[in-house]
Amino acid sequence: MKKIALLTLIFSIFLLSSCQDAIFESIMEDVIPESATVSGRITSITRYTAAGEEYLFLAADGGLRYKPRLNSEHGAWKVFDLPFELIHYNSEANAYEGEQILTVLADNEYLYLVNTSYTYDSRYGQNYPYNFKIWAVKDFTKNGDELTADNAAWTPYTPSETEQNELFPIAKNSDDYYFSYFNVFQTNAPKQAHRAAYLMSYDSTNKTYTYHQFNGNEEKNLTKLTLDQSTFIDPNRTTDSSYVAVARSAVWFNGGIKFIASRVATTNETYDDDPTYYYYTNGNSKLYYNSSDTETNASGIDANTSYIISALATTEDSILIGYGSVSDTSAGGIGRMLLNSGVPTKLASFETNAAFQITSSYKVVSLLNATPDLPELNSNLYASINFASASNSFDNIGLWSYYPERGLSGWNRE
Numbered sequence: 001m002k003k004i005a006l007l008t009l010i011f012s013i014f015l016l017s018s019c020q021d022a023i024f025e026s027i028m029e030d031v032i033p034e035s036a037t038v039s040g041r042i043t044s045i046t047r048y049t050a051a052g053e054e055y056l057f058l059a060a061d062g063g064l065r066y067k068p069r070l071n072s073e074h075g076a077w078k079v080f081d082l083p084f085e086l087i088h089y090n091s092e093a094n095a096y097e098g099e100q101i102l103t104v105l106a107d108n109e110y111l112y113l114v115n116t117s118y119t120y121d122s123r124y125g126q127n128y129p130y131n132f133k134i135w136a137v138k139d140f141t142k143n144g145d146e147l148t149a150d151n152a153a154w155t156p157y158t159p160s161e162t163e164q165n166e167l168f169p170i171a172k173n174s175d176d177y178y179f180s181y182f183n184v185f186q187t188n189a190p191k192q193a194h195r196a197a198y199l200m201s202y203d204s205t206n207k208t209y210t211y212h213q214f215n216g217n218e219e220k221n222l223t224k225l226t227l228d229q230s231t232f233i234d235p236n237r238t239t240d241s242s243y244v245a246v247a248r249s250a251v252w253f254n255g256g257i258k259f260i261a262s263r264v265a266t267t268n269e270t271y272d273d274d275p276t277y278y279y280y281t282n283g284n285s286k287l288y289y290n291s292s293d294t295e296t297n298a299s300g301i302d303a304n305t306s307y308i309i310s311a312l313a314t315t316e317d318s319i320l321i322g323y324g325s326v327s328d329t330s331a332g333g334i335g336r337m338l339l340n341s342g343v344p345t346k347l348a349s350f351e352t353n354a355a356f357q358i359t360s361s362y363k364v365v366s367l368l369n370a371t372p373d374l375p376e377l378n379s380n381l382y383a384s385i386n387f388a389s390a391s392n393s394f395d396n397i398g399l400w401s402y403y404p405e406r407g408l409s410g411w412n413r414e
Contacts, residue, residue, distance in 0.1 A: 110216035322364025
């Protein structure tokens, strides 16, 4: 009996010790949160060269935010002075006034803001987007840590009513929700010369797609393109006669632009070296990697069969994978896949606290590595997240970052 009691006691101690190891691990990963300084639904984190220096730009609370790409100081994001009034609610007029920045884009010369205004529909008691606008600017002045641009330096393009319907078509579905028939995307390449931005518009009546390139040299800030759909990279291509290839993203590769059917694409380009691989998805969970100009030479690997890939960012030794689904409220979070000379090999657990901070209840909207030539643990990394569950905290919605100087518990709030 004494031997049984002793064995029971030893087994109980083992269980208690094992349980406490997990608790201590969670405590180490659950670091004290930094105060939230960049919040909101951040749709893009954009590289742009202003006044000869590399910056990161995004739209968040306060409007247009920016900071030097190598700055890893908490609270360093500044607010840029804009030539228009930001959106706000006028209770007397029962309407929203001003402009909302939907996203920030860039090419090798210009920074672009895609904005919308809202109007009130008294029949349904709804405010809805009715007027899209593109702002372009390239002449920046640097004074210490501050960037400025004269109001006259900004070029606004407000499409006519006909152009609005052609370039930025929207519609209301049976649930009275408005949705868009257009998409804006960019290469967002580390090298300035490889940056370009595009607009895809869909005519639901004629079932046709049109494409424009953002071009600040033009009066309309857009130049219409005629693209060869057969060159689009699409892992879901079929031989059906009704098949139409649609470009939803783009990367710079092998001397030119590759248009890709997936909404998610990136490369392993650095600020010093051209890319040797580009990466994209099949619209779901499979990650493709390609070193060729044609899709037939691509290889695919499942990132997570339960989730949809929503964002990608490369480091020297891994590729970060953001997850997010419109319909599934628990299919978010972040993962990583190891790279061997640019080739994805296998999924691997994080050595950092990334998965603990960015859980499956949050959708990853965008990812960016400000130092893509460095290994993951030495990189400055960013992720913007949004709700995937109604129980989420508003305090977590916005920008998160990883800085090496924080150590393995380096993922925290920006």
